[in-house]
Amino acid sequence: MNKTALGALLRERRALIDPESHGFTRPTGQGRRAPGLSQHQVDQLLHRTLGTYHRLESGNYPNPPTVLLRDVALLFDLDEQEWVSLCRLALLQDPPGPLHQSSGKEIPGFWQDAVDGIGHMAYVTDSSWDLIAHNSAFASLFPEGQMPSNTMRWMLLDPQGRKLLTDWHNAWAPWVLPQLRAALVARPEDETLRQIEKEVLEDPDTADMYETGATLIHADGHERPLLHGRKGPGWVSICAAQPMTAPGSRLFILVFRRGSSRPHPRLPMLRAH
Structure with missing residues (x-):
């Protein structure tokens, strides 16, 4: 626990909360003049034993x-x-999930300009894996121009996805299914993800793999075979990242190289000199 930084964060944010907005009245005579809620009032609002919040702050x-x-x-x-800062300061670890279930559903608009400026296939999904931004290079992957609305469902259940994702049963499905499970751990109430899980469990090609699959939670750094809609067979190197303002969202950059075999040995890790 980082006591100094934790206390500073909590005091700063507590001072911004108007007591009157929660039904408290400010003293008119002598007494407390500090801005914001008192520590006692925080305990009252959170229905905690007196002194609980003081111990935390x-x-x-x-x-x-x-x-x-x-x-x-x-x-x-x-x-x-x-929220991430609070958990890191108090527990020395990241939070188990987002603070708000609605988070991860939107990103700043300039992300579209950023994605458009990437030469490789690039796209951004929200926390439900719904597609919210992509560039023309990614659109060219689809031979008939039919972009998937949800990339998780497309990778696991769409016939076109199973065709373009070469060796789907071995190279894709066993590694994508654990990402669905991990997403549901973080967002168990997500209706979109729950529906995809339901469809996965009803599909004989995915049900068993979902129950007994690996524990991968992201594909960053993987190389997998891909049938490009215009360029033909090849391999794609997957670069994955997350917009910091939208936990659960994802930026994917897909580096495609033509050829039926791996284009090169695994590249060495990059390190600062």
Whole structure:
């Protein structure tokens, strides 16, 4: 626990909450004049024992439960990046999931310009794997110009996906299915992901693999065979990243090389000199 930074974050955000917005009245005579909610009022609003929040803000609450941190974050109206900071400062680890289930559904508009400026196939999906931005190079992958609305469903269940993703049963499905499972762990109430899981469990080609598959949670750095809609067979190197303001969203850059065999041995890792 980083007591100094944790206390500074909590005091700063507590001072921004108007007590009157929560039904408290400010003293008119002598008494407390500090801005924002008092520590006692935080305990009242969170239905916690008196002194609970004081222990957290003062850094005297080792390993505070995530549910307490979440309640504080929601009361203080933290954004997703502040939620990550709170968990890192209090628990020395990232949060188990997003603060708001609605997060990861949108990204700043200039991301489209950024994706358009990438020469390789590139696209961005939201936390439900719905496609929200792509460039023309990615669109060219699809021979009939029919872009998938949800890339997870397309990779696992769409007949066109199973055709273009070469050696789908061995090179793609066993590695994509665990990503669906991981996404549902972080967002168990996501209706889109739940529906995809339902369809996966009803499909004889995916049901068994989903139940017994690997534990991969991302494909960054993988190379897989691909049948490009215009360029023919080849291999794609997958680069994956995340827009920081939208937890659960993903940027994929697909580096395609023609040929039926791997284009080169695995490249060495990059390191600063």
